[in-house]
Amino acid sequence: MRTVLHKWFWVWDYDKEEKWLNQKAAEGLALVATGICRYEFEDCERGEYLYRLELLENHPDSPESRKYLEFLEEAGIERVGSYMRWVYLRKKAADGPFDLFSDYESRIQHLNRILWLLVPITLLNLGMFLIGLNQSLGWVPFLNLAVGLLCLYGVIRFLIRKNKYKKEREISEN
Template sequence: MDKYRLVVNPYDIERWVNDMANQGWHLKKFTWIRFTFERGEPGSYIYRHDELERFGTSYEDEYLEFLNSSGIEQVDRSGHFVFFRKSANDGPFELYSDKKNKISKLSQKISVLLSLILLNLVLAVIGLSGIFSAQAIDWIKLSMNITNILVVVLFSIPLLKLMHVRHKLKKDLDLYTD
């Protein structure tokens, strides 16, 4: 079964994949938008994600070998985003990623989303400012500008969620490092 979700907030995606596993749908493959699940025993796996900066580095193989020796299986990888799973019978597991690294990754995502939002906002404002000065409305240009505004609105929601997650991580970081 294929499901489609845009990978913006990795923590929401991880929660969703674990909810699917609890319903008996186990992740088999994924890309940045398409997730393929296969039917299995409900709740038999726990899934975690990692964003490997180690991609292509010499110690990446050692890291993956260490995880494998710990009973953690790599499910699939899309770019630097990787999903792992472990049998739920072994109990919960966490992948170690320090808060500074998580904050850095979230900041990169926030920058990309913010750039996309600002670009679409500028294009929409410029486009709309000239559309109504003409005697006849160009419906194609108007629809393109409305699409730009929709992109701004739709991507603002995940942007705010990512900023909230980053703020919580920064708060925890400050709390535990002082």
């Protein structure tokens, strides 16, 4: 049976999103397709799958990403959905724990990819706020300010996490 749920997650809460998907799988609902804020589930054995999210360097349908996704398939990791450059991946829980990264270096690289996505949006919105304010565009600039500050919050969250990983990396590689 198909179950469709709608839910919103901020980019900086993508690990909460993972947690939520894994919780659903533990309850017997396996994610099989995604849309904008839309999650399609099919019934599965309780805890049959483990889920992870990754922001790819390129669009999931690009040749580079295809090569990577084929590589993941070899390791029993399947792509069930995507949203822009984000992919939703799953693996059978019977095959053991599911991590995409096993050292700090690659975790940091993934965070950098996310930061490169978020920082330009933040700067663009804060910049448009300043320009709009000078041209007295009414309430519109404040919309930019709100989006800009929200994204800035996300950037700070990711920077804190990156810093934590960097400190760990100074004494241990994984």
